[in-house]
Amino acid sequence: MGEKDLELQKGIGRGGWKQDPAGVQSNILAVATSEFAANGLSGARMDEIAAKTRTSKRMIYYYFGDKNGLYRRVLEEAYRKVREGERHLDLEHLPPVEALRRLVEFTFDHHSSNPDFIRLVMIENIHHGAYIRQSELIGRLNAGAVEKLEAICQRGKEAGIFRDDVDPLELHWQISALSFFNVSNRATFSLIFGERLYSTAGQETLRQHVVTMVLRFAVKPGHAS
Known part of the structure; x- marks a missing residue:
């Protein structure tokens, strides 16, 4: 040797x-x-x-x-961290409305605090998901994210609190979209419209409103959200 x-x-x-x-x-x-x-x-x-x-x-x-292998591992680690954070929320032991609230808050906070994650996802979209397609791990990790929402929605429907037509995958899309745009478009949005929404107070207000929008979508009228 x-x-x-x-x-x-x-x-x-x-x-x-x-x-x-x-x-x-x-x-x-x-x-x-x-x-x-x-x-x-x-x-x-x-x-x-x-x-x-x-x-x-x-x-x-x-x-x-090689560089492609390193990039793929970077993507895997980025997704692993966000899903690990979700796992530590212990959502299965919370009432469905509180579980959904906690998940939305976590997603908004995670994305806001991890702009590199958002940029990596944007870069992977430029590559049409080529490297995510190569990774079985990322597929498994993200399947787990939807499974968590499926469990929350099922408990909410069984309790008569969530709308019967709430779709967990659509809900995941909505939570991701609202939290993702806040980071992905910050530069252009703030340059065009100003920094008010990106002040500390502005971000807290947006966070609260994102939670409210998701809960109002999922929870039946007349139930506290």
Whole structure:
């Protein structure tokens, strides 16, 4: 085994210090997320990513194969984090209206606090979902998101609180759309119409109104939302 192969196997980082593989990969993914979000898949450079990590370009190729493989893993990690956040909400133990409220609030807050996630999704749409199509993991993760809404809607309908025709997939679309636009179009919207909605007070008002709109759509008239 050559010296370079041994270095790869042991995970020796820049400067000769030994790293744990999970820590190395986490560092690479964090840097790559920022680079891909800022520059897109075609504009991001592996040399630039490597220069900002605590390891070498060779280690990046060792763990992720190539730039496309790294980009795909960045997408997977971005979706994993948002779905993990949803899992920690413990929605199944909340009344259906409160569960839906909590999910909408979380989605709005997550997207607002993670503009890189929004940019990555926009970039993937430019590529017509090519890399999401390659990832079985992303499909499984997002199926779980709709399953959570299916469970909430089912409990709400059984309690006579939710409308019988509420569709969980449509509901997911609405929550995503309202929360996504707030970040994706901030630059153009604020330049054209001003920054009022992007002040602290403006964002809090929008958050409350997004929750109200979704609940009014799902909850039958006459039931508290």
